[in-house]
Amino acid sequence: MWKGKNPHGIMKKDGELNFSKLDQQIDSAVEADKMYWIRNDAKIRAVTNKVASYEEFEDIVKASHLKPLEKGDRISDIKVFKQPWNMNSGSGDSSQTSSKGSTQISNQSVANVNQFSRIWKRQCKNSQEQFTFLTELDCSRIHHIFHAEIAMGLLGEFFPLFMNIT
Numbered sequence: 001m002w003k004g005k006n007p008h009g010i011m012k013k014d015g016e017l018n019f020s021k022l023d024q025q026i027d028s029a030v031e032a033d034k035m036y037w038i039r040n041d042a043k044i045r046a047v048t049n050k051v052a053s054y055e056e057f058e059d060i061v062k063a064s065h066l067k068p069l070e071k072g073d074r075i076s077d078i079k080v081f082k083q084p085w086n087m088n089s090g091s092g093d094s095s096q097t098s099s100k101g102s103t104q105i106s107n108q109s110v111a112n113v114n115q116f117s118r119i120w121k122r123q124c125k126n127s128q129e130q131f132t133f134l135t136e137l138d139c140s141r142i143h144h145i146f147h148a149e150i151a152m153g154l155l156g157e158f159f160p161l162f163m164n165i166t
Contacts, residue, residue: 038064052117110137116145117154127161134158 009021042064046057110116124130137145150158 052114110145113145127164130161
């Protein structure tokens with residue numbers, strides 16, 4: 001008979017192993033280890049890709065366990081679906097803008113794509129502010145900022161912005 005502590009109930013009172021408890025513990029330990037490595041890989045990917053902000057890094061790590069939809073998966077089966085996929089359309093707030101906020105945003109010096117992304121995500125609250133911020137940058141500065149490439153997702157935000165404003 002085992003005389004030590006039995007904190008997880010693995011040993012029965014008669015000294016035999018409780019295999020179902022042991023199996024549950026092993027399964028949970030394997031799952032925890034699997035999640036650790038998934039999150040660790042996401043952290044390494046985020047650092048390697050040089051994300052613009054800590055919030056973006058944190059979002060990548062939080063979403064690391066998600067998997068893309070399979071071909072047979074159906075979204076139409078969900079009864080309550082309130083995710084706003086396009087935040088700029090149908091909100092009605094894009095016409096309301098504070099000129100003070102947009103002037104403050106556009107007057108800041110933007111030297112690289114990371115600074116641009118940070119201001120774009122944190123300070124441009126609506127499509128009008130985004131449009132003003134983008135159009136008030138002169139062409140040479142835009143060329144300097146995006147000389148190598150446009151950051152992931154920004155190009156997809158630029159097109160609807162110009163389509164809605166013009």
